[in-house]
Amino acid sequence: MASPAAALRRAALACAITAALYAPATSAQTPKESEQDARIQQLESELLALKAIVQAQQAQLAGAWVERASDATPATAVAVTPGSPAGASAAAPTASAPAGKPPIQATSIVNSDSRFSFGGFIKLDALSTWTSDGPIPDGTPGRMFYFPTATPVNQGPGESYTDFHAQFSRLWFGVDRVTDAGDTFKAYVEMDFFGGGNSNVGNEKFSNGYPPTLRHAYVQWNKWLAGQTWSNAVDLGSLPESVDFVGIVDGTLFARQAQIRYTTGNWSFSLENPQTWYQAGSPAHVQSGQNNVPDVTARWQTKGDWGHFSVAGIARQLRTQTDRTTGAALSLAGSFELGDRDTLQYTLSGGPGLGRYIGFGLAPDAYIDTDGALEAQDLVAGFAGWRHDWNDRLRSTLAYSAAHIDTDSAAVGPLATKKTQSWRYNLIYSPFPRLDVGAELSWGERTLSNGESGELRRLHTTVKYTF
Template identity: 70%
Template sequence: MVSNVAAFRRVPLACAILAALFVPSVASAQSSKESEQDARIQQLEAELQSLKQALLQQQDQISQERSQREAELAARPPVQPGAAPLSGPGMQGSGAVAARPAPPAGKPRAPIQDTAIVSGDSHFSYGGFIKLDMMSTRTSDGTIADGTPGRMFYFPTATPVGGKGDSYTDFHAQFSRIWFGVDRVTDAGDTVKGYVEFDFFGGGNSNVGNEKFSNGYPPTLRHAYVQWNRWTAGQTWTNFMDLGSVPETVDFVGIVDGTVFARQAQLRYTRGPWSFSLENPQTWYQAGSPAHVSSGENTLPDVTARWQTKGDWGHFSVAGLARELRTGTDKTQGYALSVAGSFKLGERDLLQYTFSGGPGLGRYIGFGMAPDAYLDGNGDLEAQDLYAGFAAWRHNWNGSLRSTLAYSAAYIDNDPSTVGALSTRRTQSWRANLIYSPFPRLDLGAEVSWAKREVAGGLEGELARLHTTVKYTF
């Protein structure tokens, strides 16, 4: 019994000894685990701080590169060498947007693109516009065939003569367009640019069946060229043309009668105010009828030279053109001169003009309204004399409303005995428009126009049109 009591009394003593030995071990293990967790947390915090610092440095580098790139782009010349700012709907191209009045105070103009798209050392850009044209037309002496250019915009030689008048309404969006550009600066400091632009008008490629259900129109190449410093190679506006003199119209070009208008393949060199080019040669001539015959017999390129000056007052340019005109059996020479520019008449008014003339000017005026040459009574090829011009007055009513009043005309010194009585001799047109921009890059426009055409035999015809548009530039 005594031994049992002694054994019982030794149990608490053993428990106390075990507790004394076990508790410090547990406490030590817990302390070691907490230390490891603290160390891991500190390590994670350090890694997170390092990643944050690296991200901030990368953002600073991107911001610096962007600022440097924007400064380089701002310091470079425009994509179209030697050209003044574009101003007419049909003239837009070459990576630029038509000039518009400044937005109201407190509402800065939003850029087309905040930054360029960067891939390596190349910078890509894009733009264009969506344009709906709605026209109501009346002719006095004949009908303009459906699906032809004269039904979609003002085409001087399409004004009918010698028939019964007609009227019709047309809607289309074929002049909507898109462009893509790429440029880079090499390590040696060379500037290289590329540009391509399309619209959906192919010179009257629509047809009645197409308008019946789909109104699908294939893309049409307008511009495709590359620039290397002062050199331009590819298809773009002829160097003989002054883009900055063309006024803003609701119609595709509007003042077609007096406008130098051609896009073609060329090689151009620009230095300061001077530019020179070798351009695609093509001779269109008349052989006893009003029809224009195309000749592919040319052996020498068309040669142009242009000089331009500009300032706060506006700009002024003089351009010359020299050509070889050739058929399969004969050849002659063509020459032309063009004077163009703009002049500011105050804070809100601008005068724009072009006057051109010479034997062989032909296809460079008014969508080829006149032939380059004709066969005379002896069958010899003679350069056709042509004189054309326009003047336009633009007024900005306020920051979002402006209007243009324009007159254009052309005279072809032809002989009905050699070119036929229905060959165009004289055209002229007036137009007045009002264009409202509720916010930048959206234009709502309306334009009234009147045109008259006279042929070599004396017949005349008139055209009146109300033309409205909705246009969004992006």
Template identity: 70%
Template sequence: MDSLTMAVRRASLACAITIALSAPGVAWGQSASDQAQDARIAQLENEVQALKQMVQQQQGQLVDARQQLQAATVAGNTPLKGPGVQASGALAPSPALAAGTPPRAPIQNTAIVAGGDSHFSFGGFIKLDMMSTWTSDGTITDSTPGRLFYFPAGTPVDAGPSDSYTDFHAQFSRIWFGVDRMTDAGDKLKGYVEFDFFGGGNNNVANEKFSNGYPPTLRHAYVQWNHWLAGQTWTNLMDLGSLPETVDFVGIVDGTLFARQAQIRYSTGNWSFSLENPQTWYQAGSPAQVSSGENTVPDVTARWMTKGDWGHFSVGGIARELRTRDDRATGFGLSVAGSFKVSPSDLFQYTVSGGSGLGRYLAFGLVPDAYLDGNGSLKAQDTYAGFAAWRHNWTGNLRSTLAYSAAYIAVDEAAVGQSATERTQSWRVNLIYSPFPRLDVGAELSWGTRELANDAEGELARLQTTVKYTF
């Protein structure tokens, strides 16, 4: 670049000399000869032309250097550092490259740069839960899911005298990251990952003695390409729009379809279809559930949904292979869900589900997929569940939800015993106030029962409050 600088300086000096010589000539009646002036002008034009050629040569060398560096990056060589190279090793945007339209590196070897053709986003919320719980027939073990949110399978029945306890935690706080991109061909790409700090109530790392540190838990991790989705997210069978607002993590757990798992999904129009991770949980001679990893066929789901100003409505179905090492059975389920806007201030939400072998998709594992009958054969478990909720907006920043949820399991007492769960139900009512946008302060009263096949019953009552800030 030194020669380029010297050339520019020489051209500038030549221009100054020409002006100095020509201007006086005009004022003094062209005292210098016309021939000398013409010669000087010709010399200046030659120097300017030489300068132009030098600049073009320097630009050509820069383009060649950038293309060589890009080719080395595509080939997997160690990226260089220097002008025009980002810290990631990808080439920085260059007017020369844009003008020359050099070949592009494959997307796998090109850094995603904020402010380019990709849009980055992030968000989440911070949530403090404070709850006081009373149980009629025993104690919910500390640091288990039932101490953190309503978990119907954990309600004690015939497990001791009544008990009460208070718990504070912020484990359901979460954060998510996303990136969206539109390709030159018009394809839409999206990546999404989300974490919270719940971890299924596993406190092998955390403790409530002094640190209360909880490891991140993967909730979602998927990529979308136009109509396709691949990764972990909500089961396609689940209707998120039907879930009511509760202070509890989910609240209406008894009748809720709830599962996050790896899958491949295709959506078009009102329809969506998926192949999802298969897993069988069954009972073998006792109420305890046993996990089987013998499945060979993925769970298959299909869902149809329509929506409008009135609300929305969906129908979903699932077909499954239920399998142990020694036997197999077929499971299926159907779910109808939706919402209905009764008035500008009132919203009705509901879900009704049932089937044979719907199992682990219901009520956070309350229901087994199958059980071994008296002959040792695998039988799909019949189950019915649902919930209904009414939300009313008192003012623009004050609202309430009243909800009822229930699940019923057709227990084969001869096969799994009389201490198996046969029925659960719960009520809840809340009041949530938003003094500022994205800030919620709420309180909720709830009551639930769990009934066994021998008619024994345990109750749970809870007062829960929360402070939640969404960002």
């Protein structure tokens, strides 16, 4: 049933339409037209009266909501925003408040001081892959993008595959707000469709359904950030453009995780989710889950017309059920503008305990040595990429990436990954703004502690529309 306020609105609208239909077409006044003018004036008076009644109804409803909220338990209450259509409401979590006072937290259906935004992209990937030393299992990451530890070594004859998927398509939502006092707030959540459904290989049979996977979820308040996003140590501006999901994985500092971050000027500091992955007598990475001290990072960045430069440090506790040690690493990253059409991008990272921050967990954070003690794993990794813009629509990138792990074969065995490297070259064409069509040729190699190695070659194409 329509509310009284809604009924009054419809009556007012009918009056206005009637007045418009019978308005005089000329300035000449006949007795009949004079009568119509008087009637119009009467309708205008009634319309103003109806408007006053509607406003009074809205004020009454808003006051009633405050009274209900004051008696509500910490559950949900119905919020009506003054100035919104009568009857508009939304379920909103509220905190209990003293009688006659509004709740501390209330969510309305309209937030006049907030700006809502959304975006993302649709991305089709089509890959043809060749391996020299065995298969890559279907439905695993190595079949969908370059995953260094997935390159098979001495696992049988070479194989070839063709895979199509759209799992890296992405959606994000954001809310920005600036208060009267000048405080800035931002909330952001982002998801794609890679990760949640990869174990269900069978769904390629008919539906190819993949659940959403959380990438980012955080809130910012002035200089503070809390939630999940890129590690403070990651320099996104140094990453070369690739048709592949990341491409130069071997040498890339890559981690998204929950954290608390503070930024001031060129500096940023964070406390981030701790986790230790280690090797114990074999190449397999074991998750300990025993950390009780967060990872600590600090980062400094400067930029100008020439490009940008950053240096980041990471300090970590590495811990298992029986032992503990510390890890520390340093990362240098940046870009150089080499004229109007050329850009150089790079990263160099290294140190004991860098482990899971490099190349999708390419190396362990630590290992159990031959004496039974926990040792931080030493490694060094990096990449360099050169981008050239052929014209306003066509561009290409040539990149090399590598990682070297100081593996103790006596402690972890001869099959542990000791080194990976890869080359790639792409050509990306944008026939229209926000539409990219690209192709990329790549080669990768993984070498074990015993010196054996396997190769991967790939032709990767994509169509991507960003909105």
